[in-house]
Amino acid sequence: MFTPDRSKYPKHVNGRPEIDLSSGKYTKVWHGPQHPGITGNMALEITLCGDEVVESITHVGYLHRGFEKLMERRTFIQCFPIVCRIAVPEPAFNEYCFSAALEELSDIEIPEQAQWLRTFNLELMRLSSFLMWIGGMAGALGQGTIGQWCVTHRDYVADLFEEMTGGRIYHMYMLPGGVRAPLPPGFKERAFKVFDGIEKMLDAVDKVLYNNYVFKQRTQGLGIITRDMIERYGVVGPNARACGVKRDVRLDEPYVKYDELDFDYVTANASDAYARAVCRFEETLQSIDLCRQVLNKMPKDGPFHTKTPNVMNWKVAPGETYAKAECTRGEYGFYMVTDGSDKPRRVHARGPSMTHAICLMEQLAINTNVSDIAGLMVSIHTYPPEVER
Amino acid sequence: MMLEKLKQTFTVTEVKEQKKNLTFFTVPKEQMEMMLITLRDHHDYKHLSFIVGIDMIEDGVFKLTYMLYNYETNHSFGIHCNIDREKAEMDSFHHLWEQVGTYQRELREMLGINFEGSPRLEENLSLDEGWDGPPPMRRDFDTKEYSNNTYFQREGRVNYDPREYMREQLYPTFPKTESDKLLNGGGKK
Known part of the structure; x- marks a missing residue:
């Protein structure tokens, strides 16, 4: 199994990594909302260190109809x-x-x-x-x-x-x-x-x-x-x-x-x-x-x-x-x-997507290779309209 | 049986057994955290299904409902907690379950309830960054008025009253008062 090199990792402050994009170590990538590997209209804001995910934030709201x-x-x-x-x-x-x-x-x-x-x-x-x-x-x-x-x-x-x-x-x-x-x-x-x-x-x-x-x-x-x-x-x-x-x-x-x-x-x-x-x-x-x-x-x-x-x-x-x-x-x-x-x-x-798509997905995405994010996301099986309703 | 036990420690009111597997009751705001911990750790109510806020504008309160589920006995407790509508504040329980943070974000966004210390509380789920209106799930938020004041009609667009428009299209020669009578049920009471 892939074992990450922890020394590259950002420090965690209040439960979130401290990321300095200007240092050149990290890249921010938007995975979605118009991506074939995404389940529905949802976006993951991913911060990468090399090709490894250090932070993932789920964004919904593209389907909100109240x-x-x-x-x-x-x-x-x-x-x-x-x-x-x-x-x-x-x-x-x-x-x-x-x-x-x-x-x-x-x-x-x-x-x-x-x-x-x-x-x-x-x-x-x-x-x-x-x-x-x-x-x-x-x-x-x-x-x-x-x-x-x-x-x-x-x-x-x-x-x-x-x-x-x-x-x-x-x-x-x-x-x-x-x-x-x-x-x-x-x-x-x-x-x-x-x-x-x-x-x-x-x-x-x-x-x-x-x-x-x-x-x-x-x-x-x-x-x-x-x-x-x-x-x-x-x-x-x-x-x-x-x-x-x-x-x-x-x-x-x-x-x-x-x-x-x-x-x-x-x-x-x-x-x-x-x-x-x-x-x-x-x-x-x-x-x-x-x-x-x-x-x-x-x-x-x-x-x-x-x-x-x-x-x-x-x-x-x-x-x-x-x-x-x-x-x-x-x-x-x-x-x-x-x-x-x-x-x-x-x-x-x-x-169920309310928990699966947000807190579970954000947790599971950390330490994953960026190429596996689509597979990981589909494997959790989420539908964003349930989150925003 | 269990409720009797809980009543010895907590102020449990408005108990209502909705069906065999579902009971609702109300506890005061300050006992809520202890209640959730007791049910989770001592009575196996380990699954939090959802948290929902209801705007009881006539009573001046927000009624929060926490739905707990016991996988051993397949029983659910719906725990109500009334908080003041003017000073909408509630204790944050994000340390008990991870998903609570997400529900609290939603409640802050949609009902404007403040949960002190909840992580990422200010991040909206569905409303975009430019939202300046009141929390939209409140009963006094008028969607139509908001959209009339915020958005504008495209130029050259004409609005018709559907009833009037159809009458003019289909029966232009028919007297107006007669057609109104027919449309309103033919004058029958």
Whole structure:
């Protein structure tokens, strides 16, 4: 492993390195926001000593639209098409958390079929997002072909979404009270065909990427999250599971129909970028399995939406709650406060990127070679819109 | 059970069990740090999900909510703490969890709450350097008024009232008062 020469390092004052750019020892580089190796619109302000990172500062704000402020001025149903924009590649989790919080506060029970359809939609979303991630991870380390394979198959999943919900990226499917539509006829067979194709492709990805010498050499030992960092930094999701910590909201606090499905925690031990990649790969396969299980166990038909109050004049009694779900990056949740009016008093979207992209990333980047920053960043899997909201 | 134990040491008020795994309660500002340390170190509430501030303008307070989670029992505590809106100051807990610093930066930026001693508190996350308005998540910040005063219309741009514009486009001969009646629900009560 690379052992840095500490004598070159700047002195730390109040927890931050004292960097004198005029000394000629250090260079400042902006990694992003318009960089192909970046996850979303985010920038890292990196200070280098040679090709080694001595300080990294995360800058977000390129996507700030003030979602939380917007929601305070809109009725509940007007908020609904806003929330899915908070995490672009996986809007379903936002829709679910928002709907679940609102249903809980207004005492609405959703029908069983709607719960199965929600489970399926969430799991298909996870599959789609992980396919994008595997492609991104391969792309960040110079294997663009795998990115193209994954994005092609993600497109087939987007076709399934289009058939199911009418939208390819933003579905607005899980609205308060249930879901918007049942599955179309013959959907199950077509979905199984897509899953078979993805499994075949993932088999190839396993051979080409995960057994690739260059990929292994570059990712093993990169960005190790130690066991004590998990608690201190609030690490969740696959980043924590790659360290052997069993944390998964789907199993810890089962929501919708996850308690009726057969699955277990996917963990790894090394906790480096490679272990995280393996963990996510296994979870992609698990996700396909869960999608199949849902389609097989789901009742053929039934009511998929329950009666809600008139959405144009929906007043919710004062209260507060926190509804959460396991997204591809960990615990995702909506904290909602209502005050008896037809608008939410406060909605807070809790995304795992808030901790992963800022304090964790800034910590892990130190001592890394500048060429590995893109791979490190993708391996943490962050979406900046969750940070700035 | 645990709350009874906590009540012996802390002033716990407004306890509300929202659901099986989620309980909210309020503690005074000065007991907050001790409460978080006790829950983290003695009761296994090791995960801090988020910190959020709610502007209760009618009561003149900011209500801060700290959400703690216990991975052993899968139970969450939402701990409220009311701080004065005029003199918005809170103790900084950046030494307890690393991510607290980021949340405190956000709270200072969006609600204008000062956390004495929190690292990099002055660095904005999303507002750019030239921001001179009040903290935007406060209830009394009027977004429309701010944008009207700060930004200007492009020259040559005309604004139409959508209802009026559509009436003129679609039914130019229809009397105005009649069309207004129809648009307002046909005069039905």
